Amino acid sequence: MTARLRGTDVSSKLVVSCTLITFIIFVLLPTFYLISYIFLRWDEVWYEVFANPIIGDENWKQIVRVLLFSFRLSLSTVAFDLIFGIPLAYVLARKKFPGKNLLEDLVTLPLVIPTSGFGFATLITWTTITGIGGFLGLKRGLISLNTMTPFINVPFILFIVHVALAFPYIVRTLETKIQSIDMTYEVASRTLGASSLTTFRKILFPLALPGIFSGAVLAFARSLGETGATMIVSGVSATASIAIVRWTSEFKLSTAAFMGSLLVLIAWVIILPAEIYVSRSRRTRHLSFSLPTNLAMGIIRLERFLSRKFFFLKDIIPLIIVTLTVVIPIAVVLNSVLLYWSSDPYTGKVEGGVIYQLFGPSNYFSSLLRATLTSTIVALVSTYIGTCLSIPLSFIIERRWYGRIIRTMLKVPMIIPTSSLGLSVMLLWGPSGLNLVNSGVWMIILTHIVFSVPVIVESIIAAYEGSGIQMYEDSARTLGANAYSAIETVSLPLIKGGVLTGAILSFTRSLGETGATFIVMGRDITVPVLVVNMVEALAIPAALFTSTYLIALSLLMLAIVRILTKR
């Protein structure tokens, strides 16, 4: 008997160590390699970034400029999204109303739509005559690429795109958090005489603070790392992640790597304190400070007044933002595809029509087919490998003492800009590193595995923690099942939903990824990259068609996720 037990022990150790080794090689190593690259090749970096004989430290100055620009953009995006995301999250979490599911889907949409398609939709909505401009009767777009946002001094169109793309991170994270807070606290506060705003400030806000925090971190990371849409709408300005792509294609590898590792470090500096804060906040006391009584009374009176008179605004303004940033762009794209179907509606030329561009001499249709094939293979293979790794990894995270550490590590690929990740993968596996893989499909797959694992693991863990698996598994053990058959017959079926949801999210993510793919793809172009290429080649009708195609695909994915999570 004891011999058999020891046998089980050995094989379980084998599974655990295989999983961990795979995890370290395929997920952790690429995320950290960039930093070691800087140290290993410090001479080269120093020469290129700080002490170039011709341009001096011009590259360093550029890095600083780009970083400052990126930070200004991302911080203002997060601030804006927080102001309007908090009320929306509250409404979604607490209220029941007709159309709630639809609103939830609309908010989630930018999360699943490949961002280059989405960026293109926003671009034509705001800057061309087929968009809002034409609708308002103007002879041009409502704004131009160079119209600046007041106060923050970044292009308006860039700001809108980032606001829309980061919005779901704040709303969905916070919505989940608020749902987990017992509503009786708010009811108690209201019955004790506090207005709804006072209740929010004194009860819900402090309790939801960890959620607000992690939502803001995710949104910030998203904005900092966004590439696909940003490439399309950025015009002459460059964000950090775009700069990495550009510099890599200009073979300024050391500059790109230096910038990339700066971004990785920044991501770490943000995530670690946030992780510690969020995980400890359950135990530690909340921050509190006291206002002078007069002032506090004044605030409460003001809040009571506002609650009575203007509280309806919290329902309306977020709705307007979602409509402006998500609904209208999608509607405009769909409408434009129809307008441009056979010919350019303004000049009447067939060369400007969708059909000509797809099947004419440029034959974008065959490029689209090829890109679809590449995208599908990449998404399927990386999701499959990611899932195979994620299932045992989730069990390790839940059951071993070091699980917490692994979970924190997994946050890193989620928040570092994907273009730095792509660069890191290329430097590690590619010809200049281990020289095992060349740019192309296989390297795209290696890159996509890195961010598909955290997505799937999070989803599995949510299912795991919500279903009391330990109890069922222990029951199965005492009923005569050994450790493996208990996992096989009881635990796996119970987390099936989580695995499937995670796999689909990872598939969608892989399908829409642009930043990292750009760097590692070589000649194997994926669909979202194709959109960027089309826009750069000014093949607008073809880009319209491809964006529509991407949007349709992601709507399908969203529908599948909905059906799966309903059950």
Added chain:
Amino acid sequence: MSMVRLVNVTKRFRKIVALKQINLSIEDGEYVCVLGPTGAGKTTLLRIIAGLLEPDEGEVYIEGKKVNGVPPEKRNAVYMFQNFALFPHMNVWQNVSFGPVTKEWDREKVENVTSEILEMVRLGDRRDAYPYELSGGMQQRVALARGIAAGARILLLDEPFGALDARLRVNLRTQLRSLVKDQGLTAIHVTHDQEEALMVADRIIILREGRIEQTGSPQEIYTNPQSIFVMSFVGGANFIDGSVAKLDSSGSTIEIRGGLQIRVSDTSRRMGERVVVAIRREDVLLGKSRRRGFNNLIGEVADVMFVGGSLEYVVRLENGVSILSRIILASDSSPFSKGEIVIVSFHPDECRVFPYPRKGLLKEIEAI
């Protein structure tokens, strides 16, 4: 031969000692309740017997065989969790046949055993139902059938009625006990509900802070509690703080607050020792006249509460001490009303005397 035997079992979780030197033996076919407050180590004890936890020290024997290091699936001890933990993704048939199927019996045998057991628990017609479609009572029967089908000799019940409503709990308790007894199983049932334990157990083990405080039949535990903790946890009582003022062959006299004296039959205490006198609420009688041979104290009715079929009075004595009295409601007796002056009587034989606890009286009673 005892079914389950624990010898010097100790279990620690980091610095917290969950079980200290537990020695215990459970006979074949016995229905034992492990009773104790939250955090007493009840669940740890059960998990160690099941093999879901290994003890840090000591040995566990099942049917005379040492089982330390033997995995749970080899122990024939089925663990039943709160609300039964029926597998939600399997129907009744799949749940019940889980044990036989995983043990890879041949198909015919699985069929026969499962349908026989399902008939026995009167669920033959619900074999395709899923757990969420069943009532609490049916779920319990499925869980039990599942355990029996898996060849269980021992049932380990961890607060089996945890989240069910009060009336259902009472019904299920008796049902569970009779099913277990019919099958000749040995049951170890963990609970923090003293009423439940008194009702179903052949024997009660009272666990407190990882130690066994007392074991005995329900009646023994109730009528002869060995400590203030047990007396207060099982049944509850009046506890009055005092010291021994007089000692003679027929008993002793305890002086309590305000110079009042209580006569008790107990003679085991020393002169002058600080003690606690404990009297069950139902042993405290109220009346208008003194009773011969009883302790008679004068007090005022401070409150009356209606508890089930009896009335519970709170009477404030002259010295300020409150005493509780529970009197069965009878149609011919007229209840006392608030503010009425009454004579509180209790017999010296009904008074138990305990040494004053080191950590204070409240500590012993409040732990519950």
